[in-house]
Amino acid sequence: MALLPHCQHPARPVALTGAKPVPCGDLIPNKKTIMSSALFSPIDLRGLSLPNRIVVSPMCQYSASDGNATDWHLMHLGQLAISGSALVIVEATAVESRGRITPNCLGLYSDENEAALAQVLDFCRRHGDAKMGIQLGHAGRKASSHTPANGRHPLGEDEGAWQTVAPSPIPTSARRKPPHALTADELKVMANSFVAAAIRAERLGFDLIELHMAHGYLLHEFLSPISNQRDDDYGGDIENRMRFPLEVFEAVRAIWPEEKPLGVRISASDWVAGGWEIGDSIELANQLRERGCDYICASSGGVSNDQKIVLGPGYQVPFAASIRRHAHIDTMAVGMILDPHHAEALVADGEADMVALARGMLYDPRWAWHAAETLGAEAAYPVQYERSRPSAWPEVFGRDKAAE
Numbered sequence: 001m002a003l004l005p006h007c008q009h010p011a012r013p014v015a016l017t018g019a020k021p022v023p024c025g026d027l028i029p030n031k032k033t034i035m036s037s038a039l040f041s042p043i044d045l046r047g048l049s050l051p052n053r054i055v056v057s058p059m060c061q062y063s064a065s066d067g068n069a070t071d072w073h074l075m076h077l078g079q080l081a082i083s084g085s086a087l088v089i090v091e092a093t094a095v096e097s098r099g100r101i102t103p104n105c106l107g108l109y110s111d112e113n114e115a116a117l118a119q120v121l122d123f124c125r126r127h128g129d130a131k132m133g134i135q136l137g138h139a140g141r142k143a144s145s146h147t148p149a150n151g152r153h154p155l156g157e158d159e160g161a162w163q164t165v166a167p168s169p170i171p172t173s174a175r176r177k178p179p180h181a182l183t184a185d186e187l188k189v190m191a192n193s194f195v196a197a198a199i200r201a202e203r204l205g206f207d208l209i210e211l212h213m214a215h216g217y218l219l220h221e222f223l224s225p226i227s228n229q230r231d232d233d234y235g236g237d238i239e240n241r242m243r244f245p246l247e248v249f250e251a252v253r254a255i256w257p258e259e260k261p262l263g264v265r266i267s268a269s270d271w272v273a274g275g276w277e278i279g280d281s282i283e284l285a286n287q288l289r290e291r292g293c294d295y296i297c298a299s300s301g302g303v304s305n306d307q308k309i310v311l312g313p314g315y316q317v318p319f320a321a322s323i324r325r326h327a328h329i330d331t332m333a334v335g336m337i338l339d340p341h342h343a344e345a346l347v348a349d350g351e352a353d354m355v356a357l358a359r360g361m362l363y364d365p366r367w368a369w370h371a372a373e374t375l376g377a378e379a380a381y382p383v384q385y386e387r388s389r390p391s392a393w394p395e396v397f398g399r400d401k402a403a404e
């Protein structure tokens, strides 16, 4: 039996299927959904109840103007909000203007940014079912860049380049000017920028915040010995390198409502000998869990050009599994997970609690619907599209009625 999400079904095609119209919120018999799916089972993160484990991974769109969301965000996030995925996490959003990767990155550091994002969020909520999260971050020494479509290289002085900041004055490559090494006083200001953005996120009504501690951006730069060569309390051993990211986490957790989840995306490995590795990630996950972190999204890489990543389907899943097992915290797996059976198995086998998709969602924004169909489950459809639900129109979609 499947409980239809609130008012998700229109007048059902009675004449064709012979089914009786079902009032909103009623259970409709659907033999296929009796088979239980782990991917489509609910999960609670604090006070946030998600109807399934499918997450739209944060994806920079490089389509903002002065940090302000644009019409592109309406379309991009709007379509994903109706995708049947339980949670959509808005792209890496800078907590200060110099924390944008490119001049076209999203920000949440001004009233204008907040107002622009309010429109997008309102649009998604009005039409979609997905819970909305936001990834807050700072690009650190990788800021002041061209977009990927324009080559990612550093902005020139005549292209509006700005001074980047980092734990240590080490550029990512010889092509870049060294970043400014943040002083201890400047770190306090930086932590406050994260808090200010989180307060804006709360005013906007976001359901969840994910702090970006991955991919070679500022907070990851503090964690990794490759980018952090400080000799004060914020550098040296792992305890010192974790200090600033943990301070940011604590400061945001302190003002973020108790009932709302706060997760963290990390790079579980730098994929470089002598860099940050999975054992460090387990230690960090333990520290974060003790401070009220609700999940770890296990990504990897991004801090060094010397990284040697071994790619393949689910290549980062072992990181999520290891963190889950050893740090006893919910994890989100991400990275080359496309096959619904693969996603199902990794949740069912206890390797991760949630599955995030990025490129797969861009390619197929209806991935959750198709996964539901493959796994014999149900996902939320907007009322306007209900007639594309195969279980409502088996003849149209060539479903074998005898098999039901």
Ligand SMILES: Cc1cc2nc3c(=O)[nH]c(=O)nc-3n(C[C@H](O)[C@H](O)[C@H](O)COP(=O)(O)O)c2cc1C
Residues within 6 Å of the ligand: 057, 058, 059, 060, 061, 091, 092, 135, 212, 214, 215, 265, 299, 334, 335, 336, 337, 356, 357, 358, 359, 360
């Ligand atoms: C267009 C695009 C933009 C991305 N932007 C972000 C981002 O804002 N924050 C982040 O943590 N990861 C970002 N990523 C990485 C994805 O969230 C994801 O971790 C990665 O693509 C691997 O998942 P996939 O194989 O499902 O694409 C981006 C990926 C893509 C393809």
